[in-house]
Amino acid sequence: MKRTLLRVAFGLLLSLPTLAQQHSEQNHDKYVWPKDxxxxxxxxxxxxxxxxxxxxxxxxxxxxxxxxxxxxxxxxxxxxxxxxxxxxxxxxxxxxxxxxxxxxxxxxxxxxxxxxxxxxxxxxxxxxxxxxxxxxxxxxxxxxxxxxxxxxxxxxxxxxxxxxxxxxxxxxxxxxxxxxxxxxxxxxxxxxxxxxxxxxxxxxxxxxxxxxxxxxxxxxxxxxxxxxxxxxxxxxxxxxxxxxxxxxxxxxxxxxxxxxxxxxxxxxxxxxxxxxxxxxxxxxxxxxxxxxxxxxxxxxxxxxxxxxxxxxxxxxxxxxxxxxxxxxxxxxxxxxxxxxxxxxxxxxxxxxxxxxxxxxxxxxxxxxxxxxxxxxxxxxxxxSVYGTKPLAPYRQGQWAFTANGPSSYASYFAGESEKQLPATVSLPMPNASPKAKVTVLGSSQSLKTAKTKDGLTVTVPEKLRQQLPNQPVWVFKITS
Missing domain, CATH: 3.20.20.80 (Glycosidases)
Known part of the structure; x- marks a missing residue:
């Protein structure tokens, strides 16, 4: 089903009871911003x-x-x-x-x-x-x-x-x-x-x-x-x-x-x-x-x-x-x-x-x-969570994006059997500066990057991969 930004249909996924069992669909194009x-x-x-x-x-x-x-x-x-x-x-x-x-x-x-x-x-x-x-x-x-x-x-x-x-x-x-x-x-x-x-x-x-x-x-x-x-x-x-x-x-x-x-x-x-x-x-x-x-x-x-x-x-x-x-x-x-x-x-x-x-x-x-x-x-x-705003493209594949001031965050979702970060990742952020500083939250180490037409390629050292194992989400911080 195609959805516009302000009109979303939510289907009930579960056969188990819900809060009110009434939210199979909702139309949000009538949202009214508060004036107070x-x-x-x-x-x-x-x-x-x-x-x-x-x-x-x-x-x-x-x-x-x-x-x-x-x-x-x-x-x-x-x-x-x-x-x-x-x-x-x-x-x-x-x-x-x-x-x-x-x-x-x-x-x-x-x-x-x-x-x-x-x-x-x-x-x-x-x-x-x-x-x-x-x-x-x-x-x-x-x-x-x-x-x-x-x-x-x-x-x-x-x-x-x-x-x-x-x-x-x-x-x-x-x-x-x-x-x-x-x-x-x-x-x-x-x-x-x-x-x-x-x-x-x-x-x-x-x-x-x-x-x-x-x-x-x-x-x-x-x-x-x-x-x-x-x-x-x-x-x-x-x-x-x-x-x-x-x-x-x-x-x-x-x-x-x-x-x-x-x-x-x-x-x-x-x-x-x-x-x-x-x-x-x-x-x-x-x-x-x-x-x-x-x-x-x-x-x-x-x-x-x-x-x-x-x-x-x-x-x-x-x-x-x-x-x-x-x-x-x-x-x-x-x-x-x-x-x-x-x-x-x-x-x-x-x-x-x-x-x-x-x-x-x-x-x-x-x-x-x-x-x-x-x-x-x-x-x-x-x-990467509190006080942030969503950053386009928001969600793409295993990636989610947020920003807060000069800092952007690219969150990498670990796959079911993925215990370590890949040695090389491609951040799908085409507007990222080639001079941007990139780190992984949990470490202050600056990572080596290379600019591509689709964003940045980031090299993750083996030692760092071993220091941050078994994470559900790894977060790359990009600072201009």
């Missing part, structure tokens, strides 16, 4: 930091099932119900919601997460305050379906207001912090009204026909977001999921999942964003997939665009196979994760990498190991 100077400044800062952490966590981790989606009465693979209650949806929903009474993550230690993320080179965090199931990981006053309610055994823990603890721990390490919040809420009767049992992920009644019900839901949403914007310190990003909750005027009938939205579900984003920014000046608002002024950056899911995109964007991707905790996770290799980061940055994006805590409040140890490995690479090569 504080928002523009924060967006610039966010684009410079490149690498963030996302965490999906809720009562569902106790069953090791997909986040929220097993509640959804759709005949889709990611909505499949399993276990002793699966035969009857009503029994299943009751048992699922009863997980609140056993959720007790006594090993919860957000400082360990923040330290591990910082050492890996991550610089912002998005935490799931509420997923589609409606269970709140913060001390909301709008519902008792929350971790701080007395029905939850963890409510007696002094750190029971989990969102506050997480944001505080990461903020202490200098992170930008953000709140994931699901616009749809499958617990409140004002969205899935019991009078009309739900048929799918959407509101179970026509908001136009029952405006009082919809107003109650809209106010409920507004009030919860206001709580997050006022009781949790400085917040940098409001990351909204559940793109089927949107005005009818924004539905794009050329996008398959949007064609299934039966009603206009307008929660008045102008009102929400205005309130949120009154409390949090410069706040980035990410109303995912709803193109316009409240989608400050776009969020391809489990996908990387195949080329440079000139708008702000972020690939959100799982470190393993699942967004939520599963007992035996299949984590991507550090090599794969580092190459993904470099690929994304060269195309003008950020990488938001998801790690899922378990029911005890801990990550898999393997997740910590992956972050350590990434951190070792970042310590040496971070200057």
């Amino acid at each position: 100077e504080q928002v523009k400044q924060k967006l610039n800062n966010w684009q410079d930091i490149k690498f963030g952490l996302l965490m999906h966590w809720g009562t569902y981790s106790q069953w090791g099932v997909v986040e929220s989606w097993s509640l959804c009465p759709e005949d889709e693979g990611w909505c499949e119900r399993k276990g002793p209650y699966s035969a009857n949806w009503y029994d299943y929903k009751k048992a699922y919601e009863n997980l609140q009474t056993t959720f007790n993550p006594t090993k919860f230690n957000p400082e360990r997460w923040a330290n591990a993320a910082k050492q890996a080179g991550m610089k912002y965090v998005i935490f799931t305050t509420k997923h589609h199931d409606g269970f709140c990981m913060f001390d909301t006053k709008q519902t008792d379906y929350k971790i701080t309610d007395k029905k939850s055994p963890f409510s007696s823990n002094p750190r029971s207001n989990v969102t506050k603890e997480v944001l505080g721990a990461f903020r202490q390490q200098g992170f930008m912090v953000g709140t994931y919040f699901s616009k749809p809420d499958w617990h409140t009767e004002h969205y899935w009204w019991p009078y009309f049992p739900p048929k799918d992920r959407n509101v179970s009644y026509d908001p136009k026909k029952y405006p009082e019900n919809w107003k109650k839901f809209s106010d409920f949403t507004y009030n919860q977001i206001e709580e997050l914007m006022t009781g949790y310190g400085k917040v940098d990003i409001l990351w909204l999921d559940g793109g089927w909750v949107r005005p009818a005027s924004t539905i794009d009938s050329t996008v398959s999942w949007q064609r299934t939205i039966p009603y206009s579900q307008d929660i008045n984003m102008a009102r929400i964003a205005g309130m949120a920014r009154q409390h949090q000046p410069g706040l980035l608002v990410v109303d995912r997939t709803v193109s316009g002024e409240f989608e400050n950056y776009v969020t391809p899911e489990q996908q990387i665009p195949d080329h440079y995109m000139p708008i702000p964007w972020e690939t959100c991707m799982t470190m393993g196979a699942s967004w939520s905790y599963i007992p035996k996770e299949n984590f991507k290799s550090a090599r794969k994760l580092i190459q993904t980061l470099v690929d994304v940055v060269a195309k003008n994006g950020n990488l938001l990498l998801n790690v899922a805590p378990g029911p005890d409040g801990e990550w898999h140890e393997e997740a910590y190991q992956r972050l350590q490995e990434i951190g070792k690479w970042i310590t040496v090569n971070g200057e």
Whole structure:
């Protein structure tokens, strides 16, 4: 499929569940640049930091099932119900919601997460305050379906207001912090009204026909977001999921999942964003997939665009196979994760990498190991990532290109069995000066170069090749 710079179709690669399972296609030609100077400044800062952490966590981790989606009465693979209650949806929903009474993550230690993320080179965090199931990981006053309610055994823990603890721990390490919040809420009767049992992920009644019900839901949403914007310190990003909750005027009938939205579900984003920014000046608002002024950056899911995109964007991707905790996770290799980061940055994006805590409040140890490995690479090569801008030709074969001031960086992706740099490499940079100084990050040694019509041929001494073995990406620094 051919793609223009501002119009990209992202196909779902995985049959496993995704954050919202709605991002099979997105049209970005409607991107609206922010006008608010504080928002523009924060967006610039966010684009410079490149690498963030996302965490999906809720009562569902106790069953090791997909986040929220097993509640959804759709005949889709990611909505499949399993276990002793699966035969009857009503029994299943009751048992699922009863997980609140056993959720007790006594090993919860957000400082360990923040330290591990910082050492890996991550610089912002998005935490799931509420997923589609409606269970709140913060001390909301709008519902008792929350971790701080007395029905939850963890409510007696002094750190029971989990969102506050997480944001505080990461903020202490200098992170930008953000709140994931699901616009749809499958617990409140004002969205899935019991009078009309739900048929799918959407509101179970026509908001136009029952405006009082919809107003109650809209106010409920507004009030919860206001709580997050006022009781949790400085917040940098409001990351909204559940793109089927949107005005009818924004539905794009050329996008398959949007064609299934039966009603206009307008929660008045102008009102929400205005309130949120009154409390949090410069706040980035990410109303995912709803193109316009409240989608400050776009969020391809489990996908990387195949080329440079000139708008702000972020690939959100799982470190393993699942967004939520599963007992035996299949984590991507550090090599794969580092190459993904470099690929994304060269195309003008950020990488938001998801790690899922378990029911005890801990990550898999393997997740910590992956972050350590990434951190070792970042310590040496971070200057080719942070604060850089993409440099044409952006991505070409095994190469990715970035620049920062007078320095350009050509990142060489190691092949599966490639343990050492080649003795000679050809940098496809036809505009490079024949007098440019070329080094490999991790060494200060200037390398011998020869100008060609396609760029520079660089000779890598054997001793240097042996000094820098087994790298997922080797970075050449070119200084004019």
